[in-house]
């Protein structure tokens with residue numbers, strides 16, 4: 001029994017039933033599943049919004065899916081979902097509501113936190129962002145010297161960087177190409193240097209994005225950015241025209257020297273990794289314009305509504321979450337690959353890494369007890385075709401089970417010329433070929449049939465049976481991007497709910513921050529830091545020696 005009175009996950013009859021089912025299924029073969037059910041290729045598919053989701057190439061039967069849904073019922077996934085949408089404080093370790101869904105709620109929706117409807121404030125900020133973005137895009141908002149803003153540099157880290165950077169890349173084809181966008185996150189001075197070295201300070205707007213406005217990397221980079229600006233413009237007053245802040249912390253923003261009139265706020269019920277559709281998306285809104293940004297929010301909302309209302313059998317985030325549980329907990333899979341077949345989604349998996357791993361990388365349950373089941377997987381991947389020539393070998397013939405999501409689009413982006421558009425079929429031929437090869441492989445007899453010498457047959461055999469989800473949409477639009485992100489947000493939610501962990505805190509990142517603060521004086525001044533372990537002491541000494549200190 002859990003401390004909260006809930007039966008331990010791995011003692012629930014639904015869990016035991018799945019373990020038994022897994023044993024009985026044994027080495028189920030995708031070839032056999034497809035041979036037994038000619039309708040599988042269309043039957044095991046779902047749609048949400050513009051997304052066509054094929055889960056036929058998974059090591060599951062109807063019974064598996066039913067048993068997984070029963071586990072979701074037993075773990076009250078939908079109860080927690082409803083509590084989230086209602087604004088209850090389901091982030092218990094921080095005593096906060098979890099309301100990223102309110103960021104894309106319709107203007108007339110009512111969502112209350114502590115008795116107050118938060119939706120009007122969400123739309124008020126969106127309207128202010130739209131006004132500001134419009135003025136930057138039109139040239140009405142100028143820099144301190146009267147020059148037009150041509151460069152926008154977002155300074156932030158984690159959720160205050162990965163989301164806008166990913167979405168800017170994803171929607172590049174929709175951006176104002178006359179503006180330059182850069183994203184600075186790393187406290188390594190090289191990041192800011194490379195982002196600014198060819199920019200004119202008089203034409204550059206810095207967006208300082210930080211939920212807390214205490215994050216050392218961001219505050220340090222923001223301070224250096226201000227110095228860079230003032231060295232050129234030589235007037236403190238310039239800060240007001242070249243710096244805006246995105247934050248929940250007005251006091252710290254003011255302390256830093258940014259006028260709070262130039263601050264776009266969000267709220268503690270928005271987690272950093274769930275925040276790029278809040279004020280944190282200002283750089284993206286400047287890039288694609290307010291209308292496209294709102295289309296993206298509409299896309300998020302389509303999937304929110306689906307997750308909130310669709311029955312379990314057709315609920316796509318539920319399905320994806322449960323399939324992850326199946327492999328993570330009943331097949332011992334350690335990782336999950338996300339492989340987009342779109343160059344524009346080159347940062348999508350890096351974004352998902354934070355979304356998933358910071359949310360579900362926890363070994364303590366909501367009841368404060370250590371879990372004795374596996375929680376979040378290692379999420380990894382890069383655009384697919386590049387991966388094919390790098391790490392796909394291991395997915396095909398390695399010894400590990402790596403479930404993977406393949407994301408592709410029927411149409412190339414509109415602005416490609418005819419010749420480049422023609423390459424799209426080749427890209428997508430690879431997309432379809434890979435999931436086919438992964439699922440069905442190539443038997444020794446098929447290899448022999450090609451006249452391969454016997455000693456090479458084992459090497460050229462593909463066992464197949466590697467599970468994949470295929471997500472296909474017509475085109476990568478702002479709405480489709482919103483749909484994809486919401487899909488993964490809710491997938492992560494489902495898994496956290498099943499594993500009984502708080503997916504919305506991130507205490508695991510704190511210790512490193514505290515230790516970095518403690519070690520810094522040892523590096524800079526050679527200070528004797530009490531309690532430093534022997535390894536770190538020796539490393540610090542070597543570092544100082546290498547730096548000639």
Ligand code: F6P
Nearest residue numbers: 158159160210211212215272509
């Ligand atoms: O250290 C992790 C973290 O707190 C993330 O959760 C967050 O997205 C990131 O740091 C940045 O935080 P902030 O937006 O407060 O600067």
